[in-house]
Amino acid sequence: MTSKPIRASTRTKASAIPAPTTRTTRRTAKAITSDPEPTPVAPAPKKSTRKPTIVKDTVQNASAPPSKGKAKATTSRKTKQAESTEREAIMAYLRIRPRIGEEYQAASPYLTPLSDTTVNMSNPLDPQDSRTKYRFSSVPPASIYTFSHVFPPKTNQVDFFKKTTLPLVQDVLEGQNGLLFTYGVTNSGKTYTVQGGKEAGTAGILPRSLDVIFNSIEGLQGDGRYRPVRLYGIDLAEDADFAPPIAPEPALAEVLGPLESLAEPNFDIEPTSVKVDRNYEYNIWISYAEVYNEKVYDLLASVKDDSGIRTDTRKAGGAKSLLLTRQALPLRPSPPSDNVDSDTPGKYIAGLRQFRVQSAEDAKALIKLGQLHRRVFGTLANRESSRSHGMVCIKIVRGHKGERDDPTSLQISRLTLVDLAGSERTKHTHTTGDRLKEAGNINKSLMVLGQCLEVMRSNQRRVAMSLSQETKDGRMDTRDVKKGLAIVPFRHSKLTEALMDYFVGDGRTVIIVNVNPYDTGYDENSHVMKFAALAREVFITPAPAPVQRVPIVGPGKTQGNKIKQLGPLTLKDPEIAPYPYSRKVHISVGGPQTGKAVKQAVLEVREEDEPPQDEDEDDHDEDFPINPLVDALFDEVENLRLQLFEAEMRSALVEAETREEVMREMEERMRKMEEMYSRRLRSEWEQHELKTDAKIDMLHQSGLFGSPVKGGKRPVIEDDISEEEDVEMSLIESGEPDSEDEEMLTDASDDGFIPSNSPLAHKARFPPRKSSIPPQAIIEKRPSIPNPLPLPSDNEDASETETEGEDIVSAAPSGTTASELANDEGSEVTDDFEEDGEYAELTSEGEEWEDPPAAKTPKAKKKVIVSPSLSSSPSPQPKRRATKSQSKATPKTSRVSRLAQDMDDLRINRDDVANSMFVPRKKALRRSESSVDDDDSQDEDGAFELPVVKKKRQLGKRFIANEDEINKMAYATEKKAARTGEIKRQGK
Numbered sequence: 001m002t003s004k005p006i007r008a009s010t011r012t013k014a015s016a017i018p019a020p021t022t023r024t025t026r027r028t029a030k031a032i033t034s035d036p037e038p039t040p041v042a043p044a045p046k047k048s049t050r051k052p053t054i055v056k057d058t059v060q061n062a063s064a065p066p067s068k069g070k071a072k073a074t075t076s077r078k079t080k081q082a083e084s085t086e087r088e089a090i091m092a093y094l095r096i097r098p099r100i101g102e103e104y105q106a107a108s109p110y111l112t113p114l115s116d117t118t119v120n121m122s123n124p125l126d127p128q129d130s131r132t133k134y135r136f137s138s139v140p141p142a143s144i145y146t147f148s149h150v151f152p153p154k155t156n157q158v159d160f161f162k163k164t165t166l167p168l169v170q171d172v173l174e175g176q177n178g179l180l181f182t183y184g185v186t187n188s189g190k191t192y193t194v195q196g197g198k199e200a201g202t203a204g205i206l207p208r209s210l211d212v213i214f215n216s217i218e219g220l221q222g223d224g225r226y227r228p229v230r231l232y233g234i235d236l237a238e239d240a241d242f243a244p245p246i247a248p249e250p251a252l253a254e255v256l257g258p259l260e261s262l263a264e265p266n267f268d269i270e271p272t273s274v275k276v277d278r279n280y281e282y283n284i285w286i287s288y289a290e291v292y293n294e295k296v297y298d299l300l301a302s303v304k305d306d307s308g309i310r311t312d313t314r315k316a317g318g319a320k321s322l323l324l325t326r327q328a329l330p331l332r333p334s335p336p337s338d339n340v341d342s343d344t345p346g347k348y349i350a351g352l353r354q355f356r357v358q359s360a361e362d363a364k365a366l367i368k369l370g371q372l373h374r375r376v377f378g379t380l381a382n383r384e385s386s387r388s389h390g391m392v393c394i395k396i397v398r399g400h401k402g403e404r405d406d407p408t409s410l411q412i413s414r415l416t417l418v419d420l421a422g423s424e425r426t427k428h429t430h431t432t433g434d435r436l437k438e439a440g441n442i443n444k445s446l447m448v449l450g451q452c453l454e455v456m457r458s459n460q461r462r463v464a465m466s467l468s469q470e471t472k473d474g475r476m477d478t479r480d481v482k483k484g485l486a487i488v489p490f491r492h493s494k495l496t497e498a499l500m501d502y503f504v505g506d507g508r509t510v511i512i513v514n515v516n517p518y519d520t521g522y523d524e525n526s527h528v529m530k531f532a533a534l535a536r537e538v539f540i541t542p543a544p545a546p547v548q549r550v551p552i553v554g555p556g557k558t559q560g561n562k563i564k565q566l567g568p569l570t571l572k573d574p575e576i577a578p579y580p581y582s583r584k585v586h587i588s589v590g591g592p593q594t595g596k597a598v599k600q601a602v603l604e605v606r607e608e609d610e611p612p613q614d615e616d617e618d619d620h621d622e623d624f625p626i627n628p629l630v631d632a633l634f635d636e637v638e639n640l641r642l643q644l645f646e647a648e649m650r651s652a653l654v655e656a657e658t659r660e661e662v663m664r665e666m667e668e669r670m671r672k673m674e675e676m677y678s679r680r681l682r683s684e685w686e687q688h689e690l691k692t693d694a695k696i697d698m699l700h701q702s703g704l705f706g707s708p709v710k711g712g713k714r715p716v717i718e719d720d721i722s723e724e725e726d727v728e729m730s731l732i733e734s735g736e737p738d739s740e741d742e743e744m745l746t747d748a749s750d751d752g753f754i755p756s757n758s759p760l761a762h763k764a765r766f767p768p769r770k771s772s773i774p775p776q777a778i779i780e781k782r783p784s785i786p787n788p789l790p791l792p793s794d795n796e797d798a799s800e801t802e803t804e805g806e807d808i809v810s811a812a813p814s815g816t817t818a819s820e821l822a823n824d825e826g827s828e829v830t831d832d833f834e835e836d837g838e839y840a841e842l843t844s845e846g847e848e849w850e851d852p853p854a855a856k857t858p859k860a861k862k863k864v865i866v867s868p869s870l871s872s873s874p875s876p877q878p879k880r881r882a883t884k885s886q887s888k889a890t891p892k893t894s895r896v897s898r899l900a901q902d903m904d905d906l907r908i909n910r911d912d913v914a915n916s917m918f919v920p921r922k923k924a925l926r927r928s929e930s931s932v933d934d935d936d937s938q939d940e941d942g943a944f945e946l947p948v949v950k951k952k953r954q955l956g957k958r959f960i961a962n963e964d965e966i967n968k969m970a971y972a973t974e975k976k977a978a979r980t981g982e983i984k985r986q987g988k
């Protein structure tokens, strides 16, 4: 065990901490005003055996009285520290990426900035839109999110840097720690934000930060005698710390040379500088690590090939093959001896190399090398996307000029910039194998990060609530509350484990949320926004970086605290790394597209596990003991959670695919149903046609139509029968036939019908029929027209045919009353005509039709205009021309009999009928009227126009035959009847 440092020594050094600047205080005050929670007032924390990591940021407060156990000497420092370390919310900035090039041309962005701090996110609801393909139903259609600031797409890199990162740079130069990380889905602009683009003026926040730091400390750089180690430790520098690997190993360069150029021109140099305390000397150290597949690697370690370049003869074209090995680095708890005044249970990456840089150019070159290594090891196989979390840490070691030789006066502050891997889900990328594992680990670390924030928030709320309650009750003991706080699961991901000290109050934290509002993953971006919203509700208590005060006893050693450097990172020790993870990356550059010769290489990457901890190595995690069982359970929970997550993703994918399949099947079935209905209706229509033909035939056969005229010449034939206007026998929908209806009829017969109950009925070109309405007949009486020609009657023929026809309503044979006919036909005689004195309705049951009540509307009735000449025949029957008032005066009981009487009056002489013409109703009426007005009703031959006989058949609400067809039928029937009559006559 390491001996504990003497705490009393802290008193004198505390004065070295700079007072917080006005700017910092202002920002803190602002953050406090926006804090919805009451500020907790609590005593200083006491060390517990297993300390919840939330303790510090929840209970530390300016008004907290010092605990009994603390040395009195620390009071002044604590108080001073507390003054500047009030709680403040994590800052969350939103950066909206602009649309680049031709991508998503048709799409509109789903993010609309409403103000400087709010943004509206609305779900693109168009189901045809590919962006909604994987939309989760749980995602709200529209939400408003609030950020510390919203940066619209046109924000340039300079403005963005100044508003988000420059304050952190100033903090770090003043001795405070800062963390900034970019969060977002793939292709949302994270790397662009951190590192920048290739054009001039597009340098990201990282190179700009380096510029500002070096601009600010110009002339104030120290000699770099001491180097930072671990989180807060100091050690004597070694020569190697000044000789960073500035280029890849020759072997690697040969393979990667064409791919990466480290000598890219440095377009942008940020001219800004901030004010620093000029009594200090500053030394800048840089490290670059990545978390890949839940392991931490050093990106600045020398990458050495184990076998040299060799030509792999198995590969076509003799591709070069290179085996690279690297070893994962462990995370170790920061020893309390490094930082006696801090309770922060932070962890450091053991073995991570740090290099001292003396200019911004050197620093940028180092970063570029790290980026190259990052690509080599993590992302070459997937050039499109960063698959690891990159962490650049800039450490500033500053010491007072007057205490150059006293390492205990040194203060270390850190600025860590993290470029997180894309948070896309595996279901989007359909990844498998290594990629699936990679994606799973990325998601795991991001999920744990979210969980940590969530737990911190709920812990803070609990503490705040209980404190406000206890303040009311007059008690000030939060021990019970603290015991009940949930443990923040930092240790369940390497990412959160490496950054945990920031979240528990070791510096300010800034989250930059990058969103591409044209991206296909609306739901993903929605999760990202929720993450940011959650982060804004977490409060941290940033503390100034502590001052190093442990005496150094020699290089690599401090008093009682051995610093152990790991061996070379390429070390292959089967005992240490029995199961190295290995993968191959095929690199191919050049080709016809680039106009360069094709170069191929196979890069084999071997990743070895972390070295086990030495037995004699101190475990400084005593403040944060690990119960193996609890830890195993945590891991198990995490594993299960990950599995659940993956399963959910898979099931979401399957669901989306199944939905698509079902949709396709449904569409196919609908199409078939449509065809079937169409066929069925067509055949129904044909059957009705046949039946109608048969009825007309029957009429003719019975002699009611087209029978030979007794005594020779037919009395009236108005025009040629083929003239369309003169003959109409059509099927109508509502008793008001017009040309439109006829057109529809033609269309319908051409295209087939779509039934009303078909789901595609709305696609029909005409409205579907509402119900099956049986044919109904209306006998409409027209004004009588005096017919000078006596029409002979043939009662014998009529009585012969009386029982033959089924639907003979318009032409009741003489001698048969209408009521009899109605009875014969199973018909029902209504007295509707009494209402207006114009109509007598005879509703007959159709052969195949049920008679629904709704069908009894006058509109749906078949009207047959009976020749008025019949009523004006020389028959002694009284003329049927009742007025409304007269009709109403008639007792109801006599209506039926009167109707029967009327029918007798209207009895159709079959010769009359045979000589009748079918003419359009309106035209006939016009002619009839004109014939009444003047005596021109006689045609050239001296024949009078016959009154109109108009029969209209109805099938539901549709036409099922066109006028031509009816004409043809009528014509054929008449011809046939005429022939039959002649034959009969000849027979006689």
Ligand SMILES: Nc1ncnc2c1ncn2[C@@H]1O[C@H](COP(=O)(O)OP(=O)(O)OP(=O)(O)O)[C@@H](O)[C@H]1O
Pocket: 096, 097, 098, 100, 153, 184, 185, 186, 187, 188, 189, 190, 191, 192, 193, 197, 384, 385, 386, 387, 420, 421, 422, 423, 514
């Ligand atoms: N604000 C911006 N202005 C112009 N171009 C941008 C902007 N943000 C991003 N881009 C461009 O968008 C593309 C994707 O950006 P970038 O590589 O930074 O995404 P990413 O989120 O880091 O992706 P990944 O997680 O896969 O690494 C790049 O071509 C980048 O240059």
